[in-house]
Amino acid sequence: MSRNSFSIFLSLKLSFLIFLTGKILRFIFFISFLFFILQGTKTLAGYTSNQAIFFFLTFNLVDVMAQFLFREAYRFRPLVVSGDFDLILVKPVNALFRVLMGGADVLDLITIPPIIFAVYYVGRLLSPTTAHTVLFLLLIINGLLIATAFHIAVLALGIITLEVDHTIMIYRDITNLGRFPVDIYKQPLQGILTYLIPVGIMVTLPAKALMGLVTPWGIVSSFVLGIVAIILSLRFWSFALTKYSSASS
Amino acid sequence: MKKYLSVFKISFAQEFAYRLNFIMWRVRNVMQIILVFFLWDTVFSNPGRVLFGYDRAKILTYVFGIMIVKSLVLSARAADVAGDIYRGDIMNHLLKPMSYFKFWFTRDISSKALNLLFAVGEFAFLFIILRPPFFLQTDLLALFGFFLSIALAIFIYFNLLFMTSSIPFWAPELGWGSHFLITAIVIEFLSGSLFPIDILPLTIQKILFISPFPYLIFFPIQVYLGRISGSVLLGGLAISLFWAITLWLVMNFIWNKGLRAYQASGR
Numbered sequence: 254m255s256r257n258s259f260s261i262f263l264s265l266k267l268s269f270l271i272f273l274t275g276k277i278l279r280f281i282f283f284i285s286f287l288f289f290i291l292q293g294t295k296t297l298a299g300y301t302s303n304q305a306i307f308f309f310l311t312f313n314l315v316d317v318m319a320q321f322l323f324r325e326a327y328r329f330r331p332l333v334v335s336g337d338f339d340l341i342l343v344k345p346v347n348a349l350f351r352v353l354m355g356g357a358d359v360l361d362l363i364t365i366p367p368i369i370f371a372v373y374y375v376g377r378l379l380s381p382t383t384a385h386t387v388l389f390l391l392l393i394i395n396g397l398l399i400a401t402a403f404h405i406a407v408l409a410l411g412i413i414t415l416e417v418d419h420t421i422m423i424y425r426d427i428t429n430l431g432r433f434p435v436d437i438y439k440q441p442l443q444g445i446l447t448y449l450i451p452v453g454i455m456v457t458l459p460a461k462a463l464m465g466l467v468t469p470w471g472i473v474s475s476f477v478l479g480i481v482a483i484i485l486s487l488r489f490w491s492f493a494l495t496k497y498s499s500a501s502s
Numbered sequence: 503m504k505k506y507l508s509v510f511k512i513s514f515a516q517e518f519a520y521r522l523n524f525i526m527w528r529v530r531n532v533m534q535i536i537l538v539f540f541l542w543d544t545v546f547s548n549p550g551r552v553l554f555g556y557d558r559a560k561i562l563t564y565v566f567g568i569m570i571v572k573s574l575v576l577s578a579r580a581a582d583v584a585g586d587i588y589r590g591d592i593m594n595h596l597l598k599p600m601s602y603f604k605f606w607f608t609r610d611i612s613s614k615a616l617n618l619l620f621a622v623g624e625f626a627f628l629f630i631i632l633r634p635p636f637f638l639q640t641d642l643l644a645l646f647g648f649f650l651s652i653a654l655a656i657f658i659y660f661n662l663l664f665m666t667s668s669i670p671f672w673a674p675e676l677g678w679g680s681h682f683l684i685t686a687i688v689i690e691f692l693s694g695s696l697f698p699i700d701i702l703p704l705t706i707q708k709i710l711f712i713s714p715f716p717y718l719i720f721f722p723i724q725v726y727l728g729r730i731s732g733s734v735l736l737g738g739l740a741i742s743l744f745w746a747i748t749l750w751l752v753m754n755f756i757w758n759k760g761l762r763a764y765q766a767s768g769r
Contacts, residue, residue, distance in 0.1 A: 265675055267676060267679075268679045271676060271679040271683050274683060275687045279687050282687070282691040286697050286701075289703070290697075290701065293553050293554055293701065294545050419526040422526065422530065423529065423530070426533040429533065430537055433541055437540045437541060437544040438540050439543075442540075
């Protein structure tokens with residue numbers, strides 16, 4: 254499925270090049286902006302320049318990996334509206350897997366390696382211990398688990414309300430607030446971004462773990478939240494399937 | 503004139519036909535402002551701090567100014583022209599006794615009116631919640647310069663949008679891609695709608711000020727803040743005017759070339 258998705262995108266060479274340039278430019282503009290601010294301020298919310306840049310890179314890593322894996326979710330609405338989702342339901346492949354991960358994004362596949370390298374390079378400058386590095390990796394996986402739960406919930410909501418595009422863009426906008434450590438936000442926004450819409454747990458906490466700034470309670474609760482989120486989203490998906498009316502088919 | 507007034511009314515009503523679409527677009531704008539606001543709020547957490555020539559009141563006024571200026575300058579419907587071209591719908595318009603440019607400019611004005619209405623509401627809402635220090639400009643000359651620079655920015659942006667939307671005349675598959683690159687990335691960053699351009703190194707600033715982009719958002723807000731005045735203000739307005747005229751001529755040239763190359767596919 255992913256190979257087909259790559260082939261389709263690569264066949265539109267100029268379009269592919271434009272989107273790739275756009276994504277790279279956006280990254281360069283943002284990191285330059287952060288770099289120039291930090292040149293003037295030296296710190297951001299008590300974090301050093303390298304730490305602030307590491308937060309930004311961790312956000313990008315989780316965000317780009319989620320987009321790479323779940324790009325197919327962006328194409329779900331037409332399937333439900335047209336009734337073509339029927340054709341997926343009758344096939345001998347898990348329907349959720351098909352609509353969630355059935356069309357990986359080749360653009361993000363290209364941008365992931367440089368981001369991983371940047372995370373590795375800036376992460377090393379923070380001199381983490383082995384335990385902190387392992388925690389960082391585990392919390393990144395946990396962050397992706399929460400991102401998966403979000404996407405499943407958006408798909409389920411799409412079946413019920415026929416609305417996917419906006420909810421997924423709202424999700425993207427909320428996660429964008431994690432470009433910088435959630436510590437910069439004042440309460441109650443900071444609390445909302447940590448517990449209710451756990452952007453902080455998805456992107457800020459892994460970076461903090463590498464810096465050795467996370468308590469054991471914080472780590473345990475974030476893993477619990479990740480597991481609970483995925484269980485709830487799967488239940489929501491099962492519930493949404495019972496509401497699918499196969500309209501227009 | 504009457505027909506354009508009707509276009510204005512219909513466009514205004516049309517925005518309400520896709521209410522969720524419009525509300526989500528506004529929500530996204532608010533999210534972006536929240537991100538930028540808290541970032542600068544953190545940087546200027548010490549009230550006496552002066553950085554990049556800004557104090558706390560001026561930088562937070564810049565952030566709030568983005569909301570209003572963006573709704574006036576960057577809210578536009580002319581991006582849909584690309585779709586008109588690659589779907590072939592443009593043929594319907596070209597056959598009508600109406601200027602295609604004026605039609606879309608009227609639609610843009612309608613979109614700006616509606617967005618401004620919402621932006622003022624959001625401005626008041628966020629202002630009450632966040633209670634930022636705010637710089638109120640009282641100098642009439644600065645305010646006149648501010649409105650004049652916005653009028654020129656609207657015209658510059660209209661030309662830039664039309665030029666970008668003309669790409670599907672030659673490459674129909676690039677309609678959305680070209681807007682993503684030029685409108686969503688290049689203009690968004692280089693216009694100053696995320697951060698003030700003058701935090702960048704001087705060399706980059708000098709290069710940027712030759713381009714039309716800073717005159718869309720950054721320049722009008724600087725005029726409002728009183729950071730640009732006198733001969734520098736006149737110079738900036740002259741450059742804006744130069745870009746407005748040049749881009750209008752270039753856009754007309756591209757448009758006419760495009761119409762000749764157009765094959766009316768889909769019709």
